[in-house]
Amino acid sequence: MNQESWLTAEVPGPKKASLITKPEIADAMIRRASRPVFVVGSIASEIDLEEKKLIDYVIRLARQFQIRVIATGSTNTAFLARDFTPDAVMPAVDAGFRLADPAWQGVDGNGPHDLAIFVGLPYQMGFTILSGLKHFAPSLKTISLDNVYQPNARWSFSNISIKNWIINLEAIIGNKEEE
Amino acid sequence: MGTKEINISIKELETELGQIKDLRMSVGRLAQETWDEPQGPTPFPSLTTLRNWDLTLLNRYRPFYLPLCDLCCLCTYGKCDLTGDRKGACGISMPGQQSRIVLLAACIGAATHMNHAREMVTHLVHTYGDEKKLDPGGLSIKVEAPITRLVCGMKPETLGDLEAVLDYAEQQIGALLACTHTGQEGNPLDLESKVFHTGMIDHLSMEVADIAQVSAYDLPKADPDAPLVEIGYGSIDTTKPVILVIGHNVVPSVGIMDYMQDHDLTGELEVAGICCTGIDMTRYSARAKIVGPISWQIRYIRSGIPDIIVVDEQCIRTDVFDEARVQQIPVIATSEKNCLGLPDRTGDPVDDIIDEFTRGTLEGALILDPEKVGEIAVRTATINAPKKRKKKKAKLTLKEGMEEAKKCTQCRECRRACPNDLHIPDALKLFARGDSAMLAGVYDACVGCIRCEQACSEDIDIHSLITLTAEERLEHESYKLRSGRGAIQDIEIRQVGGPIVLGEIPGIVAFVGCANYPSGGEDLAEMAMEFANRRFIICTSGCAAMTIGMYRDADGKSPYELYPGNFEAGGIVNVGSCVSNSHIAGAAIKIASIFARRNLRGNYEEIADYVHNRVGAVGVAWGAMSQKAAAIAAGFWRLGIPVIVGPHGTKYRRMLLGRADRDEDWYVTDARTNERIYVGPVPEHLFISVETKEEAMVMIAKLSMRPNDTSRGRALKLTHYIDLHRRLLGSMPADIHRFVRMEADIPITMKEDIVAILKEKDWKETVIPDPTLIRKKEVVS
Ligand code: SF4
Numbered sequence: 023m024n025q026e027s028w029l030t031a032e033v034p035g036p037k038k039a040s041l042i043t044k045p046e047i048a049d050a051m052i053r054r055a056s057r058p059v060f061v062v063g064s065i066a067s068e069i070d071l072e073e074k075k076l077i078d079y080v081i082r083l084a085r086q087f088q089i090r091v092i093a094t095g096s097t098n099t100a101f102l103a104r105d106f107t108p109d110a111v112m113p114a115v116d117a118g119f120r121l122a123d124p125a126w127q128g129v130d131g132n133g134p135h136d137l138a139i140f141v142g143l144p145y146q147m148g149f150t151i152l153s154g155l156k157h158f159a160p161s162l163k164t165i166s167l168d169n170v171y172q173p174n175a176r177w178s179f180s181n182i183s184i185k186n187w188i189i190n191l192e193a194i195i196g197n198k199e200e201e
Numbered sequence: 202m203g204t205k206e207i208n209i210s211i212k213e214l215e216t217e218l219g220q221i222k223d224l225r226m227s228v229g230r231l232a233q234e235t236w237d238e239p240q241g242p243t244p245f246p247s248l249t250t251l252r253n254w255d256l257t258l259l260n261r262y263r264p265f266y267l268p269l270c271d272l273c274c275l276c277t278y279g280k281c282d283l284t285g286d287r288k289g290a291c292g293i294s295m296p297g298q299q300s301r302i303v304l305l306a307a308c309i310g311a312a313t314h315m316n317h318a319r320e321m322v323t324h325l326v327h328t329y330g331d332e333k334k335l336d337p338g339g340l341s342i343k344v345e346a347p348i349t350r351l352v353c354g355m356k357p358e359t360l361g362d363l364e365a366v367l368d369y370a371e372q373q374i375g376a377l378l379a380c381t382h383t384g385q386e387g388n389p390l391d392l393e394s395k396v397f398h399t400g401m402i403d404h405l406s407m408e409v410a411d412i413a414q415v416s417a418y419d420l421p422k423a424d425p426d427a428p429l430v431e432i433g434y435g436s437i438d439t440t441k442p443v444i445l446v447i448g449h450n451v452v453p454s455v456g457i458m459d460y461m462q463d464h465d466l467t468g469e470l471e472v473a474g475i476c477c478t479g480i481d482m483t484r485y486s487a488r489a490k491i492v493g494p495i496s497w498q499i500r501y502i503r504s505g506i507p508d509i510i511v512v513d514e515q516c517i518r519t520d521v522f523d524e525a526r527v528q529q530i531p532v533i534a535t536s537e538k539n540c541l542g543l544p545d546r547t548g549d550p551v552d553d554i555i556d557e558f559t560r561g562t563l564e565g566a567l568i569l570d571p572e573k574v575g576e577i578a579v580r581t582a583t584i585n586a587p588k589k590r591k592k593k594k595a596k597l598t599l600k601e602g603m604e605e606a607k608k609c610t611q612c613r614e615c616r617r618a619c620p621n622d623l624h625i626p627d628a629l630k631l632f633a634r635g636d637s638a639m640l641a642g643v644y645d646a647c648v649g650c651i652r653c654e655q656a657c658s659e660d661i662d663i664h665s666l667i668t669l670t671a672e673e674r675l676e677h678e679s680y681k682l683r684s685g686r687g688a689i690q691d692i693e694i695r696q697v698g699g700p701i702v703l704g705e706i707p708g709i710v711a712f713v714g715c716a717n718y719p720s721g722g723e724d725l726a727e728m729a730m731e732f733a734n735r736r737f738i739i740c741t742s743g744c745a746a747m748t749i750g751m752y753r754d755a756d757g758k759s760p761y762e763l764y765p766g767n768f769e770a771g772g773i774v775n776v777g778s779c780v781s782n783s784h785i786a787g788a789a790i791k792i793a794s795i796f797a798r799r800n801l802r803g804n805y806e807e808i809a810d811y812v813h814n815r816v817g818a819v820g821v822a823w824g825a826m827s828q829k830a831a832a833i834a835a836g837f838w839r840l841g842i843p844v845i846v847g848p849h850g851t852k853y854r855r856m857l858l859g860r861a862d863r864d865e866d867w868y869v870t871d872a873r874t875n876e877r878i879y880v881g882p883v884p885e886h887l888f889i890s891v892e893t894k895e896e897a898m899v900m901i902a903k904l905s906m907r908p909n910d911t912s913r914g915r916a917l918k919l920t921h922y923i924d925l926h927r928r929l930l931g932s933m934p935a936d937i938h939r940f941v942r943m944e945a946d947i948p949i950t951m952k953e954d955i956v957a958i959l960k961e962k963d964w965k966e967t968v969i970p971d972p973t974l975i976r977k978k979e980v981v982s
């Protein structure tokens with residue numbers, strides 16, 4: 023697979039995301055981060071990953087890796103319905119803006135986040151906000167965990183099938199479990 | 202300062218256009234003879250006159266840039282890679298480049314309204330004379346042109362006076378555009394200030410265009426009971442000849458309707474409009490109809506229903522002629538700005554053109570005379586309609602559509618081209634098997650761009666298949682829209698001014714802008730009704746106004762039948778077309794002048810400061826896509842009025858965001874004591890894109906709070922905010938403590954919960970100041 027935007031007109035570059043070709047890459051990045059945060063968009067509760075929704079994977083990841091969670095759009099409702107309380111509820115651009123500020127002490131006030139994991143935003147919104155971070159938050163690492171290529175993240179999956187996506191997400195979660 | 206500038210502009214205009222006029226004298230005469238309000242500090246502001254005000258706002262609402270591309274390719278020094286902190290060959294940085302693009306977009310938008318106004322005024326002066334009196338609201342309106350008074354410090358009385366306003370606007374837009382040249386302004390905040398200036402000029406231009414047309418064409422004059430007109434694909438009587446008009450400048454359509462009137466043909470033909478010309482036609486004659494917003498162009502042309510298509514300017518698909526040709530529908534272009542490559546037949550005899558159109562030897566023509574357009578359109582449609590009905594191509598049947606769908610290879614290129622990422626391949630797969638429900642569902646969220654078709658290697662007419670499966674619904678698209686009423690009456694302002702400023706009417710929400718909705722238009726009607734039920738004042742215009750109308754409740758009533766058209770709590774007020782947006786800004790400005798008796802004349806900063814701190818107005822451009830929408834938003838920003846856009850809005854490339862967590866950003870000066878007082882993040886943002894309608898509704902409620910709210914008003918606004926947050930986002934908001942200033946602000950019904958939160962957050966009581974962001978000179982020094 024290659025580094026082609028999911029929406030074909032959103033032509034990337036020259037600086038574009040490296041591919042997460044195997045789950046170990048994402049896993050290592052999350053593990054190395056000391057203050058990771060999830061930015062979870064509204065589509066996360068709509069996308070079916072076989073019998074589960076994307077948001078269910080987000081919750082498992084967040085719990086296992088102790089990742090802080092920002093719910094954007096109306097995703098908070100879907101989290102609460104699953105007995106999971108996000109650390110913050112705010113618009114995605116507000117989250118992006120704060121992440122671009124090195125002085126921001128994070129959703130919990132404990133210091134700047136060093137890794138932002140984006141998932142479930144409308145494609146172009148993810149594209150533009152990650153672009154803002156790519157340009158204006160040089161010390162923040164970003165990953166997109168959607169199954170589409172997000173060129174403005176630091177790391178992203180390629181455009182992969184749902185099946186492949188599930189395998190990857192399970193593998194990331196599994197790796198952690200093995201520790 | 203302003204007077205000096207208008208002199209300069211006159212000299213340039215004399216050489217360029219050959220007009221000989223001494224406008225300085227004209228402006229001076231007006232000012233002295235008919236208006237005793239003293240001139241304020243900033244009449245005809247230049248590019249930098251209001252820079253301090255802009256920087257005050259920008260210091261609180263900082264730009265967050267969202268580059269669409271890493272490169273700049275504006276000049277042949279480039280392309281330049283501006284990634285990270287790299288600079289271009291000209292020295293510009295990425296933030297500078299992004300704000301430069303924002304400025305360019307705003308200039309395009311403002312130039313469009315300004316030139317629309319210029320063409321309108323020139324035509325009307327030619328027809329009615331420059332002494333024709335302006336009359337936008339009969340006896341109900343004394344402040345006839347609030348934006349012109351505020352910005353220019355002049356009180357226009359005749360059509361001719363509006364030309365002076367446009368002279369100023371043209372000079373400013375020329376200068377603003379010049380700022381975007383390589384090696385010119387590169388500081389992002391200075392560029393942003395110029396964006397605000399552009400927005401202000403845009404609002405001025407819109408006001409000129411609308412009060413000119415309302416006055417000369419006798420459109421509804423600030424009339425809350427403007428007629429209910431018909432809107433929707435199915436509302437057009439296809440047994441009659443149909444003239445389809447697309448665009449924004451109503452002049453040629455007036456030519457059509459006048460010709461029909463003069464020849465006793467009214468009612469014999471259908472005149473149907475798409476986009477703002479549609480709205481303005483119904484303001485001229487309630488018998489005109491509207492097909493729908495901009496996104497209905499392809500589906501209506503492809504229906505083959507129109508017997509002739511007349512296009513004027515703005516937001517017209519540039520392939521309209523190609524599409525019409527396939528259906529053998531003749532096209533008349535009527536604007537110098539949009540010639541469509543057609544031969545200029547303005548000077549030819551009408552009979553010759555009609556003859557060629559009806560014989561099919563002429564497919565399209567540029568005709569720059571609105572009266573001729575009227576005659577040709579009406580006569581051609583009348584002759585062509587029966588012939589066309591006779592040889593009408595049999596429509597694609599569902600069965601044929603399914604066969605077509607079988608060609609799909611499931612390559613997904615259509616979906617990857619679709620701006621809304623719609624699940625076209627899946628829907629086509631089902632359709633090919635005989636199940637059309639999913640494809641019909643795609644119709645709801647489809648914005649009619651046909652990017653999917655452009656991408657399809659199998660040449661499937663995807664959009665046509667979508668409309669085919671939704672045909673039954675299309676034919677039932679027949680609703681009522683309250684035609685554009687124009688301005689808000691002075692008396693209405695007097696009645697609601699107090700409750701708004703004190704916060705007891707929770708806010709004014711303006712649903713405006715284009716139809717680039719993320720998931721269909723029904724969201725807009727739902728939002729409008731939610732806030733009307735909450736006793737906000739709802740204003741709307743243009744495509745947004747149409748979309749709100751294209752909704753029916755269980756009893757078949759549209760929002761315009763369910764809610765009054767008055768500028769009052771619970772009203773849904775359609776002001777009119779895009780240029781009528783000026784009346785929404787005008788209403789906010791009039792609250793300051795009529796209700797609060799602040800001087801308007803050339804007094805921009807004080808009035809904007811008033812509006813920002815006291816008038817809980819919020820703009821919502823849910824489907825904003827055009828450069829005009831960018832300019833309109835910018836005009837609201839300079840008045841300190843926040844604007845919310847839908848998810849596509851991040852592609853405008855920058856947001857203006859407040860930081861609720863930075864207490865130091867939220868101080869105002871108490872005008873009574875000169876003390877600095879923390880007022881909380883109200884309003885929290887100036888320009889923000891949100892993801893879902895639920896998030897939008899919560900944001901509207903939040904952004905309606907102002908420092909000046911009384912405790913009663915704040916409690917009411919908090920009730921709406923908390924209630925919506927709970928209902929739509931599932932929890933109590935985490936920032937309530939920032940909006941409660943004293944115990945009396947706490948909504949009684951939620952007291953227990955909120956007091957507990959305040960305790961937890963270590964909340965401290967503060968006072969309600971007489972808020973201003975303008976620091977007096979002695980305070981600064
Ligand atoms: S305008 Fe500046 S940044 Fe853009 S291409 Fe030219 S030199 Fe490069």
Ligand code: SF4
Nearest residue numbers: 619647648650651653
């Ligand atoms: S026409 Fe409709 S389905 Fe096709 S790309 Fe545009 S929005 Fe998507």
Ligand code: SF4
Nearest residue numbers: 609610612613615657
């Ligand atoms: S682009 Fe054409 S062939 Fe490919 S999935 Fe879409 S409709 Fe089918």
